[in-house]
Amino acid sequence: MIRVKVCGITRIEDALGAAAAxxxxxxxxxxxxxxxxxxxxxxxxICRALPPLVSRVGLFMDAxxxxxEAALAxxxxxxxxxxxxxxxxxxxxxxxxxxxALAMGGSRPDSPDQYLEADALLLDxxxxxxxxxxxxRFDWNQVPALPRPWILAGGLTPQNVAGACAKLxxxxxxxxxGVEIRPGIKSxxxxxxxxxxxxxx
Numbered sequence: 393m394i395r396v397k398v399c400g401i402t403r404i405e406d407a408l409g410a411a412a413a414x415x416x417x418x419x420x421x422x423x424x425x426x427x428x429x430x431x432x433x434x435x436x437x438i439c440r441a442l443p444p445l446v447s448r449v450g451l452f453m454d455a456x457x458x459x460x461e462a463a464l465a466x467x468x469x470x471x472x473x474x475x476x477x478x479x480x481x482x483x484x485x486x487x488x489x490x491x492x493a494l495a496m497g498g499s500r501p502d503s504p505d506q507y508l509e510a511d512a513l514l515l516d517x518x519x520x521x522x523x524x525x526x527x528x529r530f531d532w533n534q535v536p537a538l539p540r541p542w543i544l545a546g547g548l549t550p551q552n553v554a555g556a557c558a559k560l561x562x563x564x565x566x567x568x569x570g571v572e573i574r575p576g577i578k579s580x581x582x583x584x585x586x587x588x589x590x591x592x593x
Contacts, residue, residue: 394557396587397449397543398578400428400568404441406578413584414591417447419473419566422455422463427575428568435467449473449491460486473514480507491543496530504538513538514566517546535560550585554593565590 398410399419407418420435421428430438439448450469452460454476463469464486473491474483483490489511494502497517504513517530529547541563544556549570557565569575571582 394562394590395564396590397447397564397566398568398571398583399449399451399545399566400426400572400576401438401578402428402430402434402576403578404438407438407442407446409578409580410583411443411446413580414587415446415583416564417449417471418442419449419451419568420467420469421451422459423451423453423475425453432463432466435463439467439469447471451475452478454478457482457485464488471511475516480509483507484509493545496534496546497528501530501534504536508539512541512543512563514543514545516566532556532560548586550582550589553586554589557590558593 395416397417397419398415400421401407401410401418410418420430423429447470449471450463450467451473460472469488471489471491472486473493475493483492491512491514492507492510493514493516494504496515507513515535517528543564543566544560544562545566548556548565548567553565567586571578571586573579
């Protein structure tokens with residue numbers, strides 16, 4: 393079964409909507425440059441409202457170790473997701489499973505070779521040095537051979553995710569803008585349609 397993460401959650405009601413629709417995980421963005429940024433207090437409230445067994449993923453971009461440790465202590469994250477130029481040694485130092493986002497946009501996509509110890513790799517449409525959540529997709533013919541299940545992100549919607557899953561067979565998919573009314577505000581209807589498309593084609 394392909395798993396689903398709904399990223400860029402900023403409100404309790406959206407977290408509950410994602411869980412009710414069948415999401416396996418929600419993502420909380422701790423990078424202040426994002427329109428989906430959440431502070432620690434909001435993130436903690438969201439996580440406390442979630443039903444059991446929905447994973448809580450914290451997204452960081454070139455954050456300092458202290459910032460990551462504070463989120464772990466205050467919010468209670470299950471997974472860490474890194475979108476910047478973090479080294480493999482940095483990513484693995486926090487004692488949590490971690491995801492490394494690889495930038496597939498631009499003329500020189502990131503290589504997975506320097507992050508082979510990641511618990512998961514996420515392929516996203518942003519260019520190196522930029523953030524995800526743009527709503528753009530990358531050329532799916534560029535997907536490199538990866539040694540284990542991986543996560544597809546970038547421009548996914550209820551209309552195209554079933555085709556993407558059939559073509560690429562990722563282990564999981566990650567959606568943010570594709571299920572939004574506006575940045576940071578999710579639609580229960582779109583989240584349900586998206587997850588049903590993943591589960592049932």
